[in-house]
Amino acid sequence: MLHNIVLCGFMGSGKTTIGKMLAGHLLFTYVDTDDVIEASTGMTVPQIFEVHGEEHYRDLEHAAVQDLTSRNKSQVIATGGGMMTFERNVELFHSHGDRVIFLDIPFDVCYKRIKDSDRPLVRNNTPEKLRELYNARRDLYLKACDQRITGLDSEAIVREIIQGIELSYTPESERF
Numbered sequence: 593m594l595h596n597i598v599l600c601g602f603m604g605s606g607k608t609t610i611g612k613m614l615a616g617h618l619l620f621t622y623v624d625t626d627d628v629i630e631a632s633t634g635m636t637v638p639q640i641f642e643v644h645g646e647e648h649y650r651d652l653e654h655a656a657v658q659d660l661t662s663r664n665k666s667q668v669i670a671t672g673g674g675m676m677t678f679e680r681n682v683e684l685f686h687s688h689g690d691r692v693i694f695l696d697i698p699f700d701v702c703y704k705r706i707k708d709s710d711r712p713l714v715r716n717n718t719p720e721k722l723r724e725l726y727n728a729r730r731d732l733y734l735k736a737c738d739q740r741i742t743g744l745d746s747e748a749i750v751r752e753i754i755q756g757i758e759l760s761y762t763p764e765s766e767r768f
Contacts, residue, residue: 596660596667597757598685600676600733601695602726603713604705606746610695611670613750624670628656637672641712650678657681661688673713677729682736691760693753694737699726701744 597614599607608624615622626637629652633640640649653675660669661684669690675681676692685692703722706714714722734740739756741749 595665595688596669596685596690597753598669598671598676598690598692599695600671600692600736601673601697602699602702602729602733603673603709603711604702605673605695605697606749607670607695609746610749610753611668613746614753615668617750617754618666618668621667622670623660623667625653625656625660625675626672628659629653629672632656638710638712638715646712650674654678654681654684657684661685661690665690673729676736677732691739691757692737693739693741693756694733695749696730696733696740696742697744699723702726 597620599611601607611624612622630636633652635643637649640652653672660667703719713725717725739753741752743749
């Protein structure tokens, strides 16, 4: 059985787009952790931040990781931009054998994609502060990932991820 594939990266790095494409290619289930959280709370992510604050949201993220890792495998999981900056989430994914892939997209590209969004972190920070956050998170993504992907072409990114999976996957019957 193949394990989950977990996509991480900064806001606007393409986790949703790549995740849906990758799930389609692999015939995996696509899951967005923000969607899981919104479904479980009946609130949008911005509403959760506004009403309950970031710490509560991070607890909900961890609960989502616990839920997703307890399910059957063969899921492509798109994480929220901050999820993989918390060691407890990284450890949980890795302890279940899930493959973490970092979509390493330049800040300027991410910012162009998110600057007009309603995301709390975008709405409440200057571009300079977002760049600082990007730089801090990037180091944590690099530490957390099993595979780092660069580039901007969606199809090429999906092919590169699949090649990395094929190179790293050893069927149970071939393990010693």
